[in-house]
Amino acid sequence: MSPSPAHGPSRRLLLTGALAAASAVVTGCSSDGGGSSGGAKRLRIGYFAFPSGDLLVKNRKLLEKALPDYTISWVKFDSGASVNQAFLGKSLDIAALGSSPFARGVSGSSPIPYKVAFVLDVAGENEALIARKGSGISEVKGLKGRTIGTPFASTSHYSLLAALEQAGLKPSDVKLVDLQPQAILAAWQRGDVDAAYVWLPTLDELRASGTQLTSSKKIGAAGKPTLDLAVVSEELIARDPRAIDVWRKVEAEALRTLTSDPEGSVKAIAAELGISAADAKAQLSQGVFLTPRQVASADWLGTEGRPGKLLDYLTDTGEFLAGQKQIDAAPSEDVVRKAFYLKGLPDVLK
Structure with missing residues (x-):
């Protein structure tokens, strides 16, 4: 692999390969066997473990209870x-x-037809840069000339580039390897990488035999925040905006539950991830979860007709990626603004 970060696949390649790839993902990973085809009353939802x-x-099947006449498929990514490919x-x-x-996704001449409609969480200590013990690396600038694994086109990739920049290093000063979380763990165990930037739960496995150099919480505090958003397709906006409202209501309910019922939340997360309650509690403690009021505030997503600071964060992210030559050109603020779906906010979250 080239010592500098390779550009992601072109939009043309994504378009030609996306349908087959995404269909395979949906068929192979849907929690209910992929019963999401046919009719307008369906929702195919992509999620991360x-x-x-x-x-x-x-x-808790909150969406299924709120929309009992819909066929709902949960698809793991x-x-x-991979999510971008599936939308394409x-x-x-x-x-x-x-x-x-x-x-x-919203950059270039053929942006992906989706819009951001919710904020799931803000990256904290749940994404971090870890160096292998015995590598002799104790700070980010010590990565010069070393091999680092991270999933390209991810928030971890963005944060890694920001960490290198903050430490006075260029991407060409290290060897970046595009690896998904499980592949990172395997490469780590083989000794193929000296460091990795990745998220939970793989992150905790690396911490057991590594040294944390920085985290997305620290990088965000220095001006490069990353977030887990939720996006909706433009086709769904046109076809079924009521379903989007219901989905946002149950997501808001879940955010409130994280605070009001921490023990129940831990139990549910542990069941979904197949881990102990103690591990689930530790992992949850590393994230930054907004209240529904904060999600729709001027500090984050904003309200109908008045985008919040998230607009600036995403515009800055695009400019940074363009400066790092990860995309050909940054999306303008107007392009990013048009990729917000704020209809009904904040009332729909109550």
Whole structure:
């Protein structure tokens, strides 16, 4: 692999390969066998196996209870790049998506037809840069000349580039390897990488035999925040805006539950991730979860006709990625603004 970060696949390649790839993902990973085809009353939802209110919605079947006449499929993804491909292949209606892959998705002459409609969480200590013990690396600048694994086009990739920049390093000063979380763990165990930037739960496995150099919480505090957003397809906005309102209501309910019922939340997250309650509690403690009021505030998503600071964060993310040559050109603020779906906010979250 080139010592500098390779550009992601072109939009043309994504378009030609997306339908087959996304269809395979939906068929192979849907929790209910993929029964999401046919008719307008369906919702195909992409999610990550990552501690959040989204997993509460899934575990407690809040959406299924709120929309009993809909066929709802939950589709598991490992990275934002795969989510973007699935939207290009028209295989998703709603999905979790990191702020960095979202900025990529709305860039270029053929932006992905989706809009950000919710904020799931803000990256904290649940995404971090870890160096292998015995590597002799104790700070970010010590990564010069070393091999680092991270999922390209992800929030971790963005944060890694920001960490390198803050430490005075260029991407060409290290060897970046595009690896999904499970592949990172395997490469780590083989000794193929010296460090990795990734999220939970893989992150905790690396911490057991590594040294944390920085985290998305620290990088965000220094001006480069990353978030897990939720996006909705433009087709769903046109076809069934009521379903979006209901989905946002149950997501807001889940955020409130994280605070009002911490023990129940831990139990649900543990069940979804197949881990102990103690591990689920530790993982949840590393995230930053907003209240529904905060989600629709001027500090984050904003309200109908008045986008919040998230507009600036996402515009800045696009500019940073363009500066790092991860995308050809940054999406303008106007383009990002048009990729917000704020109808009904804040009332729909009550």
